[in-house]
Amino acid sequence: xxxxxxxxxxxxxxRIEEFISLTPLGELYRAIDERSNKSVALTVLSKDVSDKxxxxxxFEANASRLLTITHPNLNKHIGLGKTSERTFLVEEWVDxxxxxxxxxxxxxxxxxSLFVAKSVCSGLEALHNKGLLHLHLSPELIRINKRGxxxxxxxxxxxxxxxxxxVQLGKYPLxxxxxxxxxxxxxxxxxxIYSLAVILYQLTxxxxxxxxxxxxxxxxxxxxxxxxxxxxxxxxxxxIPDNFSRMVLWALRKDPNDRLKTTVELTxxxxxxxxxxxxxxxxxxxxxxxxVITAVLKDWEFLPPPKxxxxxxxxxxxxxxxxxxxxxxxxxxxxxxxxxxxxxxxVAGFLALAFFIRxxxxxxxxxxxxxxxxxxxxxxxxxxSPTPYPTLTNSGRIVFTCTRGDYNQLCMINGxxxxxxxxxxxxxxxxxxxxxxxxxxxxxxxxxxxxxxxFRLNFSxxxxxxxxLNVGNVISPDYSPDERFIVFANRVGDGxxxxxxxxxxxxxxxxxxxxxxxxxxxxxxxxxxxxxYAMNMGKPQEYEIFTMDTNGRNHLRISQKxxxxxxxxxxxxxxxxxxxxxxxxxxxxxxxxxxxxxxxTQLTFGGNNxxxxxxxxxxxxxxxxxxxxxxxxxxxMKADGSGMRQITNDPEPxxxxxxxx
Numbered sequence: 001x002x003x004x005x006x007x008x009x010x011x012x013x014x015r016i017e018e019f020i021s022l023t024p025l026g027e028l029y030r031a032i033d034e035r036s037n038k039s040v041a042l043t044v045l046s047k048d049v050s051d052k053x054x055x056x057x058x059f060e061a062n063a064s065r066l067l068t069i070t071h072p073n074l075n076k077h078i079g080l081g082k083t084s085e086r087t088f089l090v091e092e093w094v095d096x097x098x099x100x101x102x103x104x105x106x107x108x109x110x111x112x113s114l115f116v117a118k119s120v121c122s123g124l125e126a127l128h129n130k131g132l133l134h135l136h137l138s139p140e141l142i143r144i145n146k147r148g149x150x151x152x153x154x155x156x157x158x159x160x161x162x163x164x165x166x167v168q169l170g171k172y173p174l175x176x177x178x179x180x181x182x183x184x185x186x187x188x189x190x191x192x193i194y195s196l197a198v199i200l201y202q203l204t205x206x207x208x209x210x211x212x213x214x215x216x217x218x219x220x221x222x223x224x225x226x227x228x229x230x231x232x233x234x235x236x237x238x239x240i241p242d243n244f245s246r247m248v249l250w251a252l253r254k255d256p257n258d259r260l261k262t263t264v265e266l267t268x269x270x271x272x273x274x275x276x277x278x279x280x281x282x283x284x285x286x287x288x289x290x291x292v293i294t295a296v297l298k299d300w301e302f303l304p305p306p307k308x309x310x311x312x313x314x315x316x317x318x319x320x321x322x323x324x325x326x327x328x329x330x331x332x333x334x335x336x337x338x339x340x341x342x343x344x345x346x347v348a349g350f351l352a353l354a355f356f357i358r359x360x361x362x363x364x365x366x367x368x369x370x371x372x373x374x375x376x377x378x379x380x381x382x383x384x385s386p387t388p389y390p391t392l393t394n395s396g397r398i399v400f401t402c403t404r405g406d407y408n409q410l411c412m413i414n415g416x417x418x419x420x421x422x423x424x425x426x427x428x429x430x431x432x433x434x435x436x437x438x439x440x441x442x443x444x445x446x447x448x449x450x451x452x453x454x455f456r457l458n459f460s461x462x463x464x465x466x467x468x469l470n471v472g473n474v475i476s477p478d479y480s481p482d483e484r485f486i487v488f489a490n491r492v493g494d495g496x497x498x499x500x501x502x503x504x505x506x507x508x509x510x511x512x513x514x515x516x517x518x519x520x521x522x523x524x525x526x527x528x529x530x531x532x533y534a535m536n537m538g539k540p541q542e543y544e545i546f547t548m549d550t551n552g553r554n555h556l557r558i559s560q561k562x563x564x565x566x567x568x569x570x571x572x573x574x575x576x577x578x579x580x581x582x583x584x585x586x587x588x589x590x591x592x593x594x595x596x597x598x599x600x601t602q603l604t605f606g607g608n609n610x611x612x613x614x615x616x617x618x619x620x621x622x623x624x625x626x627x628x629x630x631x632x633x634x635x636x637m638k639a640d641g642s643g644m645r646q647i648t649n650d651p652e653p654x655x656x657x658x659x660x661x
Contacts, residue, residue, distance in 0.1 A: 073123035079507030107206035119150030121263035137195035148285030190256035197251035243273035417647035603641035
């Protein structure tokens with residue numbers, strides 16, 4: 001039967017390139033993500049799986065758990081996608097042969113199968129430690145990349161431990177399904193051990209567990225799993241050590257209670273049977289440890305590196321130019337910036353050549369803009385005036401919202417106040433910028449398409465990619481530390497502004513937490529474990545600061561002792577404290593709050609300040625202030641509040657600054 005999807009078919013932003021194989025989850029394709037121009041593994045679920053709402057509900061429920069797992073032997077889950085006709089799972093593409101390709105070369109030695117087992121078990125252990133079972137192990141879902149690393153794929157179909165999983169009779173045969181799953185009994189880690197043992201049996205003997213070729217009918221396959229004892233591998237191949245053969249059979253016992261039950265038990269037993277140590281098994285294929293795999297890799301035709309191309313016509317319409325370079329403001333007498341001259345020239349050159357998305361009519365921002373709270377009655381300037389244009393050592397770059405004319409644009413400046421660059425210039429508003437990719441990209445919110453959505457400006461590719469599409473009105477985005485996910489505040493309809501998350505590529509936008517009031521600022525902790533947010537508790541234009549787990553649980557209010565808090569929050573690089581601004585209306589100051597105790601330290605005294613953010617090394621803070629003739633400009637200071645310096649000077653507001661090295 002031909003594959004469901006023809007090459008060049010577009011499923012959302014994914015363009016199908018080629019059919020790879022049938023898997024227990026469905027048909028596996030290599031596709032191109034047209035937003036990033038990268039290859040992805042796309043599995044189109046079979047109808048018997050996708051037509052059952054409970055299956056999709058399980059996939060979605062487990063997605064948040066999968067997205068938190070990072071392991072070198074476990075392929076990264078990207079998300080669940082849907083069209084009007086198909087439902088599909090998306091993972092990173094592992095370019096290289098699968099274990100099925102290795103099996104087609106013939107059997108391998110027990111030592112080489114241990115190399116495979118160690119890596120697969122390492123990936124399985126990462127799943128099991130999160131309370132998930134793979135339950136779809138097959139040779140097609142174990143792949144070897146160009147570096148010779150064994151990668152376990154298909155984790156998108158994982159289920160929680162102890163489910164009663166009904167067997168889905170799709171196109172893929174039941175060759176690796178454990179007996180307890182066939183009987184719809186509760187499943188444990190031992191189920192994955194059984195499936196892997198079947199694969200190891202095939203690798204070492206070249207035969208299925210009946211000692212012959214795998215049966216073609218599901219009835220015969222089912223009967224073998226439930227009733228037949230496999231021939232000992234050593235009886236089929238004389239070179240297999242007897243103890244190794246016994247360990248494989250132990251992992252294939254019918255009753256899961258009698259079976260090797262964990263990945264550690266399996267790999268340790270196999271290594272002991274081969275009289276070797278697991279520590280001696282290399283993480284990558286070598287001619288000594290894995291000669292067959294090494295030979296296959298040597299002859300494998302790997303994909304060429306992706307070419308940098310513009311966004312397709314079907315993706316995002318582009319405007320005539322990306323940005324206009326503004327005339328630099330007054331510069332410091334010396335120019336000892338972190339960004340060297342040649343990098344500025346390079347950035348300026350391609351910014352003038354690239355393109356932006358064509359804007360639609362501006363819509364109101366769902367929550368107040370930070371600088372709108374600046375009014376008259378400003379505290380007089382402190383006695384010690386800040387140095388207007390300082391020179392700092394290793395100052396880095398700062399991206400911020402710069403109001404210019406009728407719209408808010410994006411600007412970038414060196415931390416020492418030199419080389420101001422206006423990145424956008426269009427009839428649309430752009431807010432809340434944040435650096436990504438080590439400073440090579442900027443994430444921001446814009447209403448160029450109608451409602452406020454997330455976009456990413458990529459300097460090296462000279463392009464803008466849309467991340468979210470009509471999910472509500474989006475503000476205050478922040479990346480997870482590994483930049484795989486984005487947390488943001490979002491208002492849908494007439495509901496309160498709540499906390500949402502989305503994959504970095506735009507898949508799986510979903511609600512995480514709805515509070516009792518509007519949430520106007522969110523920030524991901526440096527360790528990736530917590531999210532801080534500012535939520536209105538009933539008083540106009542005032543907020544309280546909370547932290548929560550990334551799954552929306554275990555909320556902790558840490559701002560009980562501080563009054564008049566404004567709508568921004570930022571973590572210190574070590575995760576010990578948070579920056580906020582607070583005080584009487586029109587007279588706000590910057591405070592540091594201890595994230596564990598709620599104790600606070602005041603860092604500024606007068607000037608009506610807001611929007612504070614740490615430098616990546618935690619030694620400096622950037623913020624906006626009205627201390628200069630009621631003009632909202634950016635200032636920097638040391639982390640203890642000393643050494644204040646002004647770095648922008650424009651009659652229109654500069655605010656919402658973020659720093660990168």
